[in-house]
Amino acid sequence: MCEDKRLESLLGAALRRRGWTISAAESCTGGLVLSRLTDVPGSSAYVVGGVVTYSNLLKRDLLGVSSFVLERFGAVSTQTAEAMARGALDLFESDLALSITGIAGPDGGTPEKPVGLTYIAIAGADGIIADGVIVRRYLWSGDRLANKAASADAALSLALEIAGT
Secondary structure (H helix, E strand, O other): OOOOOOHHHHHHHHHHHHOOOEEEEEOOOOOHHHHHHHOOOOHHHOEEEEEEOOOHHHHHHHHOOOHHHHHHHOOOOHHHHHHHHHHHHHHHOOOEEEEEEEOOOOOOOOOOOOOOEEEEEEEEOOOOOOOOEEEEEEEOOOOHHHHHHHHHHHHHHHHHHHHOO
16 A cells, blocks of 8 residues: 555555556646656665656657748647657557646746646547547646646546556
8 A cells, every 4th residue: 555645655655556657748848747747665676767848849750840830820729739659659668658738937927828828638549549549728826836747637637546556
């Protein structure tokens, strides 16, 4: 039984039970999800790795997000989050891959894409997720650090939903 009730610990226990691995492609969270995952002792058993792809160039070159997607829908979009998750899944050959892209603030928002807008995706290998990828949209209302923390919590919760079932 997992005595530690932090999301990252619960997720780690679920991943161990299933024998699954996880990776992440982060943008607005700047590595916070991977930091939290690797805070758990023994996480090397299930954390494969990850990347912080803050720039569109890295999203394209490391994760394979197409220039078309980035130009048409923007870095903060369902399409980019999905492509980032699929790219991380391929790059790290993990069982699950998370992606997070958003506008943490306080600047960078527009009326169409306000500060706090975040997309989180999870991709699964070998039929783990029925449609291959789940993408969720969030609109946080905190400051930069609160938005990053909320995004990390949501990403870990989403992975726990999949691994814990």
